Amino acid sequence: MAVMKDINDVCDLALAGRASRDSMLIDALPSKRMKYLDISAFSLINKSGKTVKNCGIWFVDGCFSRISPMISFEVLEDVSDISFFFFRVPNKGSKLKFDLKGSGHSGAFFSSHRMNMYCRLVGKNSHIIVGDALHIGGCTIALQNTVMTIGAGGLWSDGILVQGTDSHGIVDLDSMQIINGGAKHITIEPRVWVGRKVTLMKNITLKEGAIVATNSTVVKDVPTACVVAGVPAKVVKPRTSWCRNEESISKWETQQLSLLRERLGRENERPMAKKLTKITAVGVWQSLWLKALAAGAVGAAIFEGLSEMVVAVY
Numbered sequence: 001m002a003v004m005k006d007i008n009d010v011c012d013l014a015l016a017g018r019a020s021r022d023s024m025l026i027d028a029l030p031s032k033r034m035k036y037l038d039i040s041a042f043s044l045i046n047k048s049g050k051t052v053k054n055c056g057i058w059f060v061d062g063c064f065s066r067i068s069p070m071i072s073f074e075v076l077e078d079v080s081d082i083s084f085f086f087f088r089v090p091n092k093g094s095k096l097k098f099d100l101k102g103s104g105h106s107g108a109f110f111s112s113h114r115m116n117m118y119c120r121l122v123g124k125n126s127h128i129i130v131g132d133a134l135h136i137g138g139c140t141i142a143l144q145n146t147v148m149t150i151g152a153g154g155l156w157s158d159g160i161l162v163q164g165t166d167s168h169g170i171v172d173l174d175s176m177q178i179i180n181g182g183a184k185h186i187t188i189e190p191r192v193w194v195g196r197k198v199t200l201m202k203n204i205t206l207k208e209g210a211i212v213a214t215n216s217t218v219v220k221d222v223p224t225a226c227v228v229a230g231v232p233a234k235v236v237k238p239r240t241s242w243c244r245n246e247e248s249i250s251k252w253e254t255q256q257l258s259l260l261r262e263r264l265g266r267e268n269e270r271p272m273a274k275k276l277t278k279i280t281a282v283g284v285w286q287s288l289w290l291k292a293l294a295a296g297a298v299g300a301a302i303f304e305g306l307s308e309m310v311v312a313v314y
């Protein structure tokens with residue numbers, strides 16, 4: 001029985017298993033009471049009945065028996081060197097489907113609240129690493145020679161498409177060279193909210209705390225804590241992030257958002273905010289002047305009154 005603490009433990013276990021084990025699919029499911037699981041690698045049989053080489057799928061920590069029917073692996077062609085690690089398998093209600101073709105693919109999934117995900121890994125060396133406490137309503141991911149990472153605490157709606165590959169070559173007719181080949185990445189930092197029916201294209205980084213508006217297509221990097229919208233997506237609101245509830249910000253979220261604001265510093269501070277400060281400053285000056293004028297007027301009136309009085313006395 002192995003006790004996993006972090007991704008390194010899982011990877012060590014996976015690599016050790018890959019070198020030494022190649023057993024068949026384990027039918028006997030471990031009991032729900034078993035907290036940490038160390039399931040040996042099992043072989044996949046492809047459509048032509050051939051055993052897939054060096055294939056390892058590891059489920060660690062959690063109720064494998066409850067989740068297993070919802071994970072399906074479909075092998076299209078000869079696949080070799082694939083590994084999947086589930087570090088604390090996703091909770092009940094999660095659905096993961098993989099469609100694998102090629103070699104050298106791997107995935108590492110940390111615990112999640114809910115994940116309805118269909119991954120198509122084709123070609124070679126596609127890796128997907130999914131962070132902790134991620135909610136995905138519905139998402140299709142197509143990767144080919146792509147490394148995709150999704151940070152912890154993200155909130156993804158449904159109908160999302162991750163197009164991490166063009167699938168076909170684009171040829172420059174002058175050089176007769178393919179211009180879209182090579183390794184690609186999609187990097188989503190923690191706590192990014194991806195709206196309904198969003199499309200994420202290859203080679204982009206969505207920075208921490210960003211919000212992608214519904215129906216947008218992201219083709220370029222998205223800065224930290226802002227709203228991007230449209231096709232192609234552009235920043236429509238800088239210095240903006242999100243919380244789960246529409247009516248209130250929880251204590252934990254307040255802490256996270258404050259940290260994010262600290263990290264942002266005064267970068268991209270809204271001109272409106274600066275204007276407001278100026279207006280306030282002007283307002284203070286104005287009110288001081290008005291007060292001074294009023295005080296002067298009252299003073300003058302008193303002085304006048306006094307002088308009148310003085311005059312009257314004389």
Ligand SMILES: CC(C)(COP(=O)(O)OP(=O)(O)OC[C@H]1O[C@@H](n2cnc3c(N)ncnc32)[C@H](O)[C@@H]1OP(=O)(O)O)[C@@H](O)C(=O)NCCC(=O)NCCS
Binds near residue numbers: 214
């Ligand atoms: C991202 C979102 C939350 C931002 O809301 P908001 O801050 O109230 O945004 P606003 O309505 O003030 O819009 C700001 C600007 O972005 C534009 N905009 C907003 N959403 C847009 C979209 N989907 N596509 C294109 N432009 C959009 C607005 O027209 C406006 O432009 P303007 O400043 O030129 O007038 C909202 O647009 C959205 O997409 N909501 C749906 C999220 C979703 O999918 N939820 C499902 C459950 S997870």
